Every structure is written in C-alpha cells, then in structure tokens.
Amino acid sequence: MTAKVAIVTGANKGIGFAIVRGLCKRFDGDVYLTSRDVERGNNAVEELKKEGLNPKYHQLDITDKHSLEVFRDYIKKNYDGIDVLVNNAAIAFKNSATEPVSVQAEQTLFVNYFCLVSACEVLFPLLKTGARVVNVSSSAGHLSKIPSAELRRKFIDPGLTVPQLSELMQGFINASKQGTHAAEWGNSSYAVSKVGVTAMTMVHQRTLADKDIKINAVHPGFVDTDMTSHKGMLTIEQGAEAPLYLALDAPDSIKGQFVWFTKEIVSWDEESRWRILSRFSL
Known part of the structure; x- marks a missing residue:
C-alpha cells in the first residue's frame, strides 16, 4: 500500500470531471473519480480512458453516510491514507426555481454544507501528513455576501468551531x-451555503495545522456547466486550473485561504472581495 491517492467528489461531469482529467495527467498516484450515480460515473471514466488516461472509479454519495463509510473503508484497506481530496460535489437551484425559499435553503445547505461536514468527518482521519484538501467554493462564498455585520463577526471569530x-x-x-x-x-x-464552506475551510485549517495539512477554498470562476445553465464564460478546463493549482502546485505556505480562479489569494473577511493579498502567475 504505497501508491498515493487523490479523490474528487461529484466528478462525473463539469469542473469535477476536468479536475480528474488534470490529476490523471500530472498526479503521481491513483486518481479516483467518484459520483453518486454509478452509470454516469463509469461513463465518465470510460471517456477519460479514451483519452489515454487511467482514472479509477468508486461510487460516493456524500448525502449518504453509509456510502461515505463504505468508501472510507475501501480507501483504508487499499491505501496508507489520502494525499489529495477535492470536495467538489454540490447543488444549486436555478433562478427560475419555484420551490419556496425555505425548501431551497434546507436542501441547498443540506448538500453543500452539512453533507460536506459529514464527508470531512468520515474522510479526514485518513488524510496523510502533508495532504492537500481543496474545497470548491464560489465567488458567492465571500463573506461580503452576508449583509449582517454581527453575523460576519461570528463567521470570522478565531475560536469558531465546526459545531458552532x-x-x-x-x-x-x-x-x-x-x-x-x-x-x-x-x-x-x-x-x-458557500460562505459556510469557506468558513469551514478556515476552521479545519486551524484544527489540522499540526499535521501540516493544507486546506483551501477556491472560486473556480464562472464556468460553462449544468450548474450555471451553461451561461459561464470559462471552459471546465479553465475552471479546473485553480483547484489543480492548490492540489498540486501551490506553495505549502498557502493554507486556510480563499483563492480566486486567477490563482490569487483574496481577503475573505474584507468588505471588498477584490482585495488581493498575493498574486501568482497563471
């Protein structure tokens, strides 16, 4: 059990699929394309194999605790631990959705935040020292999206825990x-939901710093995917660039950060989301 392993959730299409493609080309180890639907996941793997790539497949539904545990046990049996984990799986209601706000709130936060918390609880014990975790957030995940100053203060409290x-x-x-x-x-x-993902990134980085684990949140850009109703201007390959940068290339000093699709670190808790702390070449 010496092979390295990288895992991407929600990867049968869109940005996740492109991240798997990029990892297969460059990551020195096994790359797992995971998805809720087995048929779609296997079809995605076959598509990449036609390109000469060799991803592995495992079913993983982050909304199903049993699915998470089965996957955890499989990885634990076959590998020494996880080297790269890209948390990509998410949902979004369309602007035209007719469901009540309360329904949209409960379902969106269930998948995008609460199930991500569960996934991390199950899989994080397998992270190796020096592992990298990339949480796919959004420009919508910037703290300035929350109108209340009091709430914003709670989100950036240095003592904030995941239960809080x-x-x-x-x-x-x-x-x-x-x-x-x-x-x-x-x-x-x-x-x-994405503010929650970004905040959780900061909290997890504080709690896992002693294992030299790098955890970052990334805005992949406005990408042409089903989730954006194909209105995005970037290709899925362009949307995968910043996540791949954080998974493979970013300096070890980049951790607990909110990173833009341009590979720039953005100040998450400033009123202006455009305040750039560091700039890295594309």
Whole structure:
C-alpha cells in the first residue's frame, strides 16, 4: 500500500470531471473519480480512458453516510491514507426555481454544507501528513455576501468551531422558514451555503495545522456547466486550473485561504472581495 491517492467528489461531469482529467495527467498516484450515480460515473471514466488516461472509479454519495463509510473503508484497506481530496460535489437551484425559499435553503445547505461536514468527518482521519484538501467554493462564498455585520463577526471569530458554524447555518434555515432571513442573510441559499464552506475551510485549517495539512477554498470562476445553465464564460478546463493549482502546485505556505480562479489569494473577511493579498502567475 504505497501508491498515493487523490479523490474528487461529484466528478462525473463539469469542473469535477476536468479536475480528474488534470490529476490523471500530472498526479503521481491513483486518481479516483467518484459520483453518486454509478452509470454516469463509469461513463465518465470510460471517456477519460479514451483519452489515454487511467482514472479509477468508486461510487460516493456524500448525502449518504453509509456510502461515505463504505468508501472510507475501501480507501483504508487499499491505501496508507489520502494525499489529495477535492470536495467538489454540490447543488444549486436555478433562478427560475419555484420551490419556496425555505425548501431551497434546507436542501441547498443540506448538500453543500452539512453533507460536506459529514464527508470531512468520515474522510479526514485518513488524510496523510502533508495532504492537500481543496474545497470548491464560489465567488458567492465571500463573506461580503452576508449583509449582517454581527453575523460576519461570528463567521470570522478565531475560536469558531465546526459545531458552532453548523448552528449558524441552521440559523439561516430557521430564519428562511420564518421569512425573516433577507435582512441579515440575504436571499441566496447558495451564497450562504458557500460562505459556510469557506468558513469551514478556515476552521479545519486551524484544527489540522499540526499535521501540516493544507486546506483551501477556491472560486473556480464562472464556468460553462449544468450548474450555471451553461451561461459561464470559462471552459471546465479553465475552471479546473485553480483547484489543480492548490492540489498540486501551490506553495505549502498557502493554507486556510480563499483563492480566486486567477490563482490569487483574496481577503475573505474584507468588505471588498477584490482585495488581493498575493498574486501568482497563471
């Protein structure tokens, strides 16, 4: 059990698929394309094999605790641990969605935040010393998307824990059910879910720093995918560039950061999301 292993969730299409393609070309080890649907996942693997690449496949539904545990046990049996984990799986309601805000809030946060928390709880014990974790966030995951200054202060509290963050996320769901969410949280369940993902990145980095694990959140850009109704201007290959940079190339000093698709570190807790802390060449 000496082979390195990289894992990408929600990878049968879109940015996740392109990340797997990039890892297969450059990562010195096994690359797992995972997906909820087995048929779609296997079809994606076959497509990459036609390109001369050799990804491996395993079913993984982050909304299913049993699926997470089966996958964990498989990795534990066959590898010494996880070298790269790209948390890509997510959902988004369309702008034209007719579901009530409360339904959109509960379902979006369930998948994008709470199930990601569960996935990390199950898989993080397998992370090797020096491992890299990339959480696919969004420009919507910038803290400036939260109108309330009091809430923003809670998100950047240096003592914030994952259970406390989860309470904050549940607070948005509760407010959406009461119709009182807009003033403090805004109207986008997707934005709140991705703010949660970015905040969780910072919390996990603090708690795992002693293992030299690098955890970063990334905005992959506005990409032409099903999730954006194919309105994005970037190709999936372009959307994969920053996640691949963090997974393979970024200096070890880049950890607990919010990274733009241009490979720039963006100050997450400043009012302007455009305040650049560091710049790296494409």
